[in-house]
Amino acid sequence: MLLEVKDLVVEVEGKRILNGVNLSIREGETHVLLGPNGAGKSTLFLTILGFPKYKVVSGSIIFNGEDITNLTTTERVQKGLGVSFQSPPAIRGVSVRDLLKIESDQNPDEELSPEMLEMADKLKFGGDFLDRDVNRGFSGGEVKRSEILQLLAQQPLFTMFDEPDSGVDIENVELIAEELNALLDKDKKPGQRQKAGLLITHLGYILRFVKADKAHVLMHGVIACSGDPEEILEDIRKEGFNGCVGCAECRS
Amino acid sequence: MLVVQNVGHDAEKARNKKAALGTDVVIENFSKEDVNVYDALDDIRDVDKKTKKTLLKVGVDTESEERAGSFLQMDQSDVYAQSSFKEIEIMTTQMAYEKHDWLKDYLWKAVKPDADKYTAETAMREIETENYAGYFIRSLPNTKQTFPVQACMFIADQDVMQTAHNIIIAEENSELHLITGCATGDDVTSALHVGVSEMYLKPGARITFTMVHNWAEQVEVRPRTAIIQERDTTYVNNYILTSPVNSIQSYPTTYCNGENARALFQSIQAGTKDSIIDVGSRAYLNAPNSSAEVISRAIANDESRIFARGHLIGNVPDVKGHLECNGLVLSDESSIHAIPELEANASNLEMTHEAAVGQIDEEEIYYLTSRGLTEEEAASMIVRGFLSMDIKGLPEELARETQKMVDMSLDGM
Numbered sequence: 221m222l223l224e225v226k227d228l229v230v231e232v233e234g235k236r237i238l239n240g241v242n243l244s245i246r247e248g249e250t251h252v253l254l255g256p257n258g259a260g261k262s263t264l265f266l267t268i269l270g271f272p273k274y275k276v277v278s279g280s281i282i283f284n285g286e287d288i289t290n291l292t293t294t295e296r297v298q299k300g301l302g303v304s305f306q307s308p309p310a311i312r313g314v315s316v317r318d319l320l321k322i323e324s325d326q327n328p329d330e331e332l333s334p335e336m337l338e339m340a341d342k343l344k345f346g347g348d349f350l351d352r353d354v355n356r357g358f359s360g361g362e363v364k365r366s367e368i369l370q371l372l373a374q375q376p377l378f379t380m381f382d383e384p385d386s387g388v389d390i391e392n393v394e395l396i397a398e399e400l401n402a403l404l405d406k407d408k409k410p411g412q413r414q415k416a417g418l419l420i421t422h423l424g425y426i427l428r429f430v431k432a433d434k435a436h437v438l439m440h441g442v443i444a445c446s447g448d449p450e451e452i453l454e455d456i457r458k459e460g461f462n463g464c465v466g467c468a469e470c471r472s
Numbered sequence: 473m474l475v476v477q478n479v480g481h482d483a484e485k486a487r488n489k490k491a492a493l494g495t496d497v498v499i500e501n502f503s504k505e506d507v508n509v510y511d512a513l514d515d516i517r518d519v520d521k522k523t524k525k526t527l528l529k530v531g532v533d534t535e536s537e538e539r540a541g542s543f544l545q546m547d548q549s550d551v552y553a554q555s556s557f558k559e560i561e562i563m564t565t566q567m568a569y570e571k572h573d574w575l576k577d578y579l580w581k582a583v584k585p586d587a588d589k590y591t592a593e594t595a596m597r598e599i600e601t602e603n604y605a606g607y608f609i610r611s612l613p614n615t616k617q618t619f620p621v622q623a624c625m626f627i628a629d630q631d632v633m634q635t636a637h638n639i640i641i642a643e644e645n646s647e648l649h650l651i652t653g654c655a656t657g658d659d660v661t662s663a664l665h666v667g668v669s670e671m672y673l674k675p676g677a678r679i680t681f682t683m684v685h686n687w688a689e690q691v692e693v694r695p696r697t698a699i700i701q702e703r704d705t706t707y708v709n710n711y712i713l714t715s716p717v718n719s720i721q722s723y724p725t726t727y728c729n730g731e732n733a734r735a736l737f738q739s740i741q742a743g744t745k746d747s748i749i750d751v752g753s754r755a756y757l758n759a760p761n762s763s764a765e766v767i768s769r770a771i772a773n774d775e776s777r778i779f780a781r782g783h784l785i786g787n788v789p790d791v792k793g794h795l796e797c798n799g800l801v802l803s804d805e806s807s808i809h810a811i812p813e814l815e816a817n818a819s820n821l822e823m824t825h826e827a828a829v830g831q832i833d834e835e836e837i838y839y840l841t842s843r844g845l846t847e848e849e850a851a852s853m854i855v856r857g858f859l860s861m862d863i864k865g866l867p868e869e870l871a872r873e874t875q876k877m878v879d880m881s882l883d884g885m
Contacts, residue, residue, distance in 0.1 A: 271838050293841040303842055309835040313857025323843050353857070370843060 221282070222247045222416045223268070223378050228279035230260075230267045237263045239441030240279065245378070248413030250404050250430065252449050253420045255438035256461045261420045262306070264438065265380045269303050270296045284377065302376025302403075304367035306383045306420075310356035316366055317350040323373035336373060343369050343399065344392075360387025368399045379403050381419040385426040397429030406431065424453045437464045444468035479585045483595035486586035493779075494721025494750045497692045499593055502633035502664040505548035507601045510628075513552045516542045522658065523626065530653025530684040531877045532624040538869070540649075543607040543623040547632050550605060559615035560648070561608065565637050568608035575608070578639050582670040582698035582727070590666045590694040594635040606636030606667070611646035611677075618867045620649040620682075627656040627663045627691070638669040642677035642705075649870055650679070654693075655686045662690035662718075669697040673705035675730065680866050682710040682874055685717070689745060693720040703730030703759070708865035711739040711751065712878055716776075719748040723781065726755045728762035728791075735764040740859050740878060743776025743806060752781025752811070757791035757821070764792075769859050770799040772806035783813040786821040795825035800832060800858055856882050 223245045230238035237260045245251050253261050267274040268281055270293040280289045288296050320336050321328050332350070340346045343365045355363055364384055371379055384400060385393050400406075405413035421427065427449060435449035437456075444467040445452065455463055490496050513519065516534045519527065524534050533539065541555035541562040555562040569575050585595035598604055607623050627634050642648045656663060665687070673679055679699075687693060699707055707726055726735045737753035755764030766782040784793035799808035812825040832854050840850035859882060863874045 269842055271842075292847075293838065294844060294846045297842060297844045305839070305842075308839050309833060311836050311839070311854060311857055313860045314840075314853055318853075319840075319843060322845065374843065 221245070222284060224282040225264075225268065226280050226282070228264075228267065228281065229277040230263060231275045231277055232263060232273055236277070237441055238267065241438070241441070241443055243436065243443065245416050245418060247416055248405060248410060249416045249433045250406070251418045252424075252427065252432045252435040253418055253438055254435055254452065254456060259438045260441050261438050262382060265303060265382055265420070268380065269293055269301060297374075297376075300377030302371050302374050302378070303380040304364070304371055304382060304384055306386065308355050308363065308367065310358075311354050312356065314354050315351050316345070316354050316369070319354055319370055320350070320373045323370050339372050340369055343395065345369055361389060361392050364388050364396055365392070368396055368403075371403055372399060376403070377415055379415070379417040381417065383420050383422060385421060385423070393426060394429055397426055400426070400430050404430070427453070437461070439464050439468035442468055479580050479595050480599045482584070482586040483592040486592035487589060487596070489586065489588050489592065491588040491590065491694070491721060493723065494694070495719050495748060497664060497694065497719075499589065499633065499664065501631070503631050504597070505629070505632050505634070507603045507605065508549045510546050510549035510551050512550070513544070516544065516552050516554065519544070526655050526657065526686070527624055527626070527653060529880065530624065530655045530686045531651045531682070531873075532622045532653040538619050540617045540619040540621045542621070543609070544626065545605060545607070545624070545634075545636055546626045546628045547634055548605055550607075553607060555621070557617055559612050559617055559646075560621060561610040561612070562621060563608050565604035565606045565608045565639055568639065569604050575639070578641065578670060578672060579604075579637070582672070582700050583668050583696050587696060591668060591696050594637060594666050594668050597635050598637065604637050606638040608639045609648070609650065610641040611643060611648035613643040613674075614645045616647040618647070618649065618869065620651045620870055623650060623652045625652070625654045625665060625667060627660055627665060629657075630660050631662050632660075633664040634666070636667045638667065640669065640671040640679065640681075642673050642679045644674040645676035646674075647678045649867065650681045652681065652683045653686070654683070656688040656691055660688050660691075663688070664692045665694070667695045669695065671697070671699040671707070673699070673701045673707060675702045676704045677702075678706040680708040680710070680870070682866070683712070684877055685713045685720070686715045687717040689716045690718045692718050693722070695722040695724070697722065697724035699724070699726040699735070701726060701728045701730060701733035701735065704732045705730060705734070706865070707735045709735070709737045709753065710863055710874065711737075713749065713751070714740070714742040714882060716745040716747045717749070719750070721750040723752045723754055726764065727758060728755060728764065729758050731759045731761050733759060733762040736865050737764075737766045738861065738863060739768045740861065741768070741770045741778060741780070742859065743770070743772040743778045744774050746775040748777050750779040750781070752779075752783060754783040755785070755793065757784065757786045757793060758788060760788055760790040762791050765794045767796045767861065768798070769861055770797070770808050771802060771855060771859060772799070772808045773802040775803075775805045777806065778808045779811060780808060781811045781813075782825070783815070784823050785815040785817065786823055787817045789818045789820040791821045793823040795827075797825075797827040798858070799829035800855065801829065802832070802855070
């Protein structure tokens with residue numbers, strides 16, 4: 221098992237958001253996290269990532285066989301966690317190029333490696349773009365492409381994507397999906413896949429291009445149901461999340 | 473000698489006149505050095521190794537071929553003044569005074585001797601010692617030299633009061649670039665530096681003036697700078713201070729007296745230890761189509777206090793000005809006081825300002841930790857990014873070099 225979340229109870233600023241979440245993801249698997257607004261999807265991501273605001277009241281997070289519940293974000297990332305944010309902050313004077321060098325363990329005084337430059341080009345992020353301050357004045361699509369590009373530099377073992385397709389125009393969704401598949405080892409044979417991931421999506425549009433193994437619906441701070449992504453999405457498309465309420469209530 | 477009499481008279485009256493801003497420095501606590509006690513150097517490369525290193529930190533490269541000339545003042549001695557190109561004159565102000573009888577038309581014309589006790593002291597020292605310390609740099613008409621002239625004010629001895637009177641003239645349609653560095657020797661902990669600088673831009677001229685300060689922790693610094701711009705001139709001022717100082721107070725002021733005069737002030741100030749930094753930029757827009765832009769970035773850490781000032785005065789219609797001040801306060805014991813002032817004395821002009829002072833946004837730190845940086849690394853990257861503004865208005869080579877100077881002083885933080 222690459223990631224195991226056990227009975228996770230989380231508070232943010234004194235308010236309980238997660239109420240005992242359980243989740244297991246194996247190497248090579250891609251899971252989808254669904255749920256209405258405010259259900260706690262981003263909270264689960266940021267708790268797994270270890271942001272200080274998210275207090276683990278009880279339960280644990282096991283990554284690659286190691287309990288990481290009390291590690292700092294930096295330590296978790298160094299062990300192979302990665303995330304693409306939905307709306308990351310802009311940082312003045314810090315360029316995407318600077319970040320890519322750090323993320324790909326390059327000497328900051330050297331030129332960005334040809335491999336990274338090639339990937340940047342592929343994601344339509346070459347040239348002047350690399351020297352722009354990260355996320356500053358970026359369009360929705362540019363933010364996503366920059367996030368994916370940074371993850372490609374990082375090469376995490378386990379990647380969480382927070383709505384990688386929102387705000388992206390249709391022609392670029394395929395482009396992003398291709399790199400998502402690379403980050404999830406989808407370009408390898410199932411038996412050889414080492415990496416795994418979890419993605420939040422509202423519309424499920426990205427799932428046309430990224431094949432998910434399992435879907436979970438997060439509601440009232442618990443996983444209300446898990447199962448085949450197609451079936452669950454189909455239900456939600458028909459009935460909304462109303463159908464999940466009952467399951468969530470009996471689980472919490 | 474009428475000029476001297478007036479200057480002396482005015483200065484005498486202002487002997488005890490406190491400056492409008494900044495803490496009051498007791499001048500008597502510092503020793504008046506004899507003039508020109510150090511031997512002059514034949515070659516700037518003859519500066520001793522230790523001093524060379526110190527000078528390099530403030531952008532003064534004694535080995536570089538890519539300088540149009542150099543000037544070095546140590547304490548009250550002018551030890552080197554030499555130009556490498558015939559289109560630029562570099563000499564001590566005293567030599568220029570002896571050579572050019574018109575120099576009196578430029579001395580104490582932009583800065584007044586009775587502005588405060590520091591200018592008064594400088595003027596009185598000139599009369600007492602019958603010597604103008606400081607540099608005279610002049611670009612001849614219709615010349616353009618992209619290599620910068622470098623000038624350095626160096627304090628070598630403890631408790632010294634250093635005064636200088638610098639005159640910079642860019643003649644008609646000429647272009648002049650200057651790097652000025654100020655520093656103290658390793659053994660110096662306390663000193664007072666007063667530098668009077670008067671700059672004159674003739675029609676069509678362009679000056680860029682980049683100054684890096686690296687003083688010792690107990691040094692008091694009171695530069696007094698004024699610029700007079702005639703028509704179609706461009707003045708670019710860059711100021712970088714990232715090392716501790718006891719206190720500095722300066723308010724360089726430009727007078728855009730000719731049509732289409734443009735001024736740009738950019739400053740980077742990082743307050744550390746218990747430094748008190750009071751730095752501003754002021755522009756009088758006195759002619760149509762003149763414009764000024766003031767951009768400052770300030771960071772306060774430890775127990776430092778920063779006053780970030782800017783003052784634009786629009787006196788005629790059809791002028792434009794913009795002030796921008798951003799500050800980051802990094803410790804609870806430090807402070808930033810941003811004081812942007814806009815003064816419109818005519819209709820149909822445009823003046824704006826934006827100021828933002830705050831702390832480092834936690835979101836930015838967390839974002840960077842999610843990319844593998846530690847919190848400390850993230851904070852330092854954010855601070856460096858915040859301070860590393862694009863220095864505009866310099867020729868490409870010089871811009872690159874200035875960026876290096878900025879990076880170097882940030883490295884030392």
